[in-house]
Amino acid sequence: MxxxxxxxxxxxxxxxxxxxxxxxxVQVIGICPIVAATVSLSAAAVLAAITVLLxxxxxxxxxxxxxxxxxxxxxxxYMVIGLLIACPVMYFMDARNYEVVTSIGxxxxxxxxxxxxxxxxxxxxxxxxxxxxxxxxxxxxIGYSAVFLTVGAIRxxxxxxxxxxxxxxxxxxxxxxxxTFGGFIVLGLLAAFHKSIVIRxxxxxxxxxxxxxxxxxxxxxxxxxxxxxxxRKPARLNQAESIELESANAESIDKNNQSDTKPFxxxxxxxxxxxxETSSSELMPLEETSEExxxxxxxxxxxxxxxxxxxxxxxxxxxxxxDEEINPPAEGExxxxxxSPDINEPDDDEFDRDISELxxxxxxKHNLDD
Amino acid sequence: xxxxxxxxxxxxxxxxxxxxVFSGGYGASxxxxxxxxxxxxxxxxxxxxxxxxxxxxxxxxxxxxxxxDRLNLAxxxxxxxxxxxxxxxxxxxxxxxxxKPGTKFLSMMGMAALxxxxxxxxxxxxxxxNTFAASIGVGIGSGIAFIFAISLISIGLRRLESNPxxxxxxxxxxxxxxxxxxxxxxxxxxxGTSLFA
Numbered sequence: 001m002x003x004x005x006x007x008x009x010x011x012x013x014x015x016x017x018x019x020x021x022x023x024x025x026v027q028v029i030g031i032c033p034i035v036a037a038t039v040s041l042s043a044a045a046v047l048a049a050i051t052v053l054l055x056x057x058x059x060x061x062x063x064x065x066x067x068x069x070x071x072x073x074x075x076x077x078y079m080v081i082g083l084l085i086a087c088p089v090m091y092f093m094d095a096r097n098y099e100v101v102t103s104i105g106x107x108x109x110x111x112x113x114x115x116x117x118x119x120x121x122x123x124x125x126x127x128x129x130x131x132x133x134x135x136x137x138x139x140x141x142i143g144y145s146a147v148f149l150t151v152g153a154i155r156x157x158x159x160x161x162x163x164x165x166x167x168x169x170x171x172x173x174x175x176x177x178x179x180t181f182g183g184f185i186v187l188g189l190l191a192a193f194h195k196s197i198v199i200r201x202x203x204x205x206x207x208x209x210x211x212x213x214x215x216x217x218x219x220x221x222x223x224x225x226x227x228x229x230x231x232r233k234p235a236r237l238n239q240a241e242s243i244e245l246e247s248a249n250a251e252s253i254d255k256n257n258q259s260d261t262k263p264f265x266x267x268x269x270x271x272x273x274x275x276x277e278t279s280s281s282e283l284m285p286l287e288e289t290s291e292e293x294x295x296x297x298x299x300x301x302x303x304x305x306x307x308x309x310x311x312x313x314x315x316x317x318x319x320x321x322x323d324e325e326i327n328p329p330a331e332g333e334x335x336x337x338x339x340s341p342d343i344n345e346p347d348d349d350e351f352d353r354d355i356s357e358l359x360x361x362x363x364x365k366h367n368l369d370d
Numbered sequence: 371x372x373x374x375x376x377x378x379x380x381x382x383x384x385x386x387x388x389x390x391v392f393s394g395g396y397g398a399s400x401x402x403x404x405x406x407x408x409x410x411x412x413x414x415x416x417x418x419x420x421x422x423x424x425x426x427x428x429x430x431x432x433x434x435x436x437x438x439d440r441l442n443l444a445x446x447x448x449x450x451x452x453x454x455x456x457x458x459x460x461x462x463x464x465x466x467x468x469x470k471p472g473t474k475f476l477s478m479m480g481m482a483a484l485x486x487x488x489x490x491x492x493x494x495x496x497x498x499x500n501t502f503a504a505s506i507g508v509g510i511g512s513g514i515a516f517i518f519a520i521s522l523i524s525i526g527l528r529r530l531e532s533n534p535x536x537x538x539x540x541x542x543x544x545x546x547x548x549x550x551x552x553x554x555x556x557x558x559x560x561x562g563t564s565l566f567a
Contacts, residue, residue: 025543026543028399028402028403028543028546029399030399031395031398031399031402032394032395032396032397032398032399032486033395033486034395035395035398035554036394036395036396071473071476071477071480072462072466072473072476072477072479072480073459075458075477075480075481075484076455076458076459076480076484078484079451079454079455079484080451080455082451083447083448083451083452086447087444087445087447087448087451088444090443090444090447091442091444091445094442094443094444106443106447106490106493106494106497109443109444109447109448109451109489109493110396110486110489110490110493112447112451112489113451113454113484113485113486113488113489114486115399115400115403115481115485115486118480118481118484122477179554179558179563180392180393180394180395180554180558181392181551181552181554181555181558182551183395184395184547184548184550184551184554185547185548185551187547188544188545188546188547188548188551189544189548191542191543191544191547192537192539192540192544193539195538195539195540195541195542195543195544196538196539199538199539209541209542209543210541210542
């Protein structure tokens, strides 16, 4: 069991997975059946039930049996599992002539290739134990189902004037909502409502709610910045996210006495890039790079020596005192990152090499090699 | 020559009028995810087009077998899904052996092959009763339509990001959903469907 599971209770994991980092409203995963097929509450219920089943089986199986299988084969296995669940259900419903099959159509077998199951398995299940994977699948399933049912109910009510087949309005208010664009509109308004709640009551999670676009220019600037590692300035934790270098270096520094760096000192590399070069539509290099470096360091954490309890998380966000009661202390930032939108995660091979160069240069500069 | 025009007609219809991402939501998650990574747009779209065309052709060819043609949707889905899985594994294995790409590339290939858009194309071809040429046209058109969709979403996301007047609650996913809704509404209008009747 890793740190994430030790520091977060199952209730917190479920709350965060289902509500804070909702798979649909925040991570924008698996939206195809929601926008197209959830035109009624019954259709939504069927799709939600199958999705939850699929998610739980996939994640648990991935956690138990697929950890040593290469990732490119795993994604095919997820689809096979999805087909083994979705197709028999469809066959059974088709044979019984359930009406809901007509409205669901081909979207039921399409659940087999839902990005939700594949992403949750790849990002969480194959890195954690079966129990944690089950809880993660359960929480994501609850969040997904809640959105399914809400969207289905709203669209049926406004689009058809009924709820669960019972007539509420004589004439439908907005039949256009039954079309695909109606699904997107309802999802957009729900996402805005969800985000306003998070901003109001859980402000520490606000920064995880936004998209981050990796433009080509921003990536070029990031690459330039990573190589420009000679500039070193004091840390300002509340403005820039800091980089905590591996604490093992501290002993070597004491031995050599050639550096003014103290043990456990926080070091921040600030990019020497003029602000005018970046437009508001692009990510600032520091923001993006420091996030990636932070996540890179977090990935290496299990290999490093355990840190002292007094050390603060490298990327801790300053939270107003009032929020401390609402939100527990930031002991579970890692799991937050696990659940955070995948589109924001670093995934660049070149970046890995840059990071290695960065640490190597740092060690050379401070004579830490011996 | 008629088969060529049949193919072209199907492809243009999918690209310009019935964009599957906006009109059916197929592959919408992947489109949004890739729209945030414009640098990989071209490679990803080519992969989607490749898998769309090949799966459409193979699955349409399988339908010429009478025993398969008579099966219901559930069994057809199982067969088409199996075809897609085998196609992906063979392609990934070939690419891995020949080009020796990194894991990220293979992951991207998995996402491009096993998504709702690529899987939906054979099923839609069968439901619409498309001819062999039209099935190929739908496959090609879907790949190009996917590029078109990602480009539109990517441009929109950048503009949404740069808008300082947007309420905080709408920044990010909510604005993106509403923007895609407008695009979807436009494409629904192109197809001649009455929007609010």
